[in-house]
């Protein structure tokens with residue numbers, strides 16, 4: 001059953017809010033050439049759920065994800081991550097927080113071709129600046145969680161698109177962030193592999209209580225997530241809670 005709560009936000013189960021956005025606006029450029037990519041965005045993302053942002057190309061999904069993951073700053077408005085205001089932190093503070101607390105997954109996987117699956121994940125941990133001592137264990141645990149431990153010696157070119165994306169997810173979760181942000185993670189995959197990727201997100205959420213925010217324009221994925229936020233021309237037009245997601 002889908003419950004749409006216009007103007008009221010998403011239904012919160014029990015875990016509270018991990019991310020909050022208040023009055024976000026993002027304008028690119030100045031003067032006559034200025035583009036308003038986002039306006040009047042108010043959001044409350046419940047902890048331990050999978051949230052999909054949907055909307056046509058150009059509706060502002062990537063711009064919003066970049067702001068929520070502290071890669072970009074809004075022109076106006078505030079973002080709070082676990083109660084801490086991100087807006088107002090300087091670039092170094094934002095980078096530090098993102099490396100420690102947030103995992104990022106991209107449409108094109110972004111794996112390094114000359115490195116094995118294991119080396120890609122381990123390299124991610126080095127970038128995150130976690131203690132080298134636990135790297136091997138953390139990398140193997142993350143690969144296990146996405147079902148890729150058996151194939152961890154393989155290079156990306158020896159893996160299917162879905163398998164590559166699962167390795168990219170392992171890299172994003174190896175440092176055990178509370179929030180995973182994924183921009184169109186299934187766009188380059190067929191529907192079966194896309195389903196597997198969402199299945200992996202579901203397993204991670206169930207096991208660790210991580211929160212996943214992803215973007216998609218694939219309608220079949222809307223049935224698999226807990227909440228759907230629809231964007232049109234940079235504004236939120238609906239927020240829907242899926243009471244019984246299919247996975």
Ligand SMILES: Nc1ncnc2c1ncn2[C@@H]1O[C@H](COP(=O)(O)OP(=O)(O)O)[C@@H](O)[C@H]1O
Nearest residue numbers: 028035037055056057058059060061062063064
């Ligand atoms: N760096 C930028 N400079 C200028 N305009 C941009 C920039 N990034 C995005 N935009 C514009 O903002 C709007 C939203 O883009 P985007 O967030 O990428 O949408 P989506 O991810 O939904 O396809 C588009 O009109 C796009 O052209």
Ligand SMILES: [Mg+2]
Nearest residue numbers: 061062063183
């Ligand atoms: Mg985009």
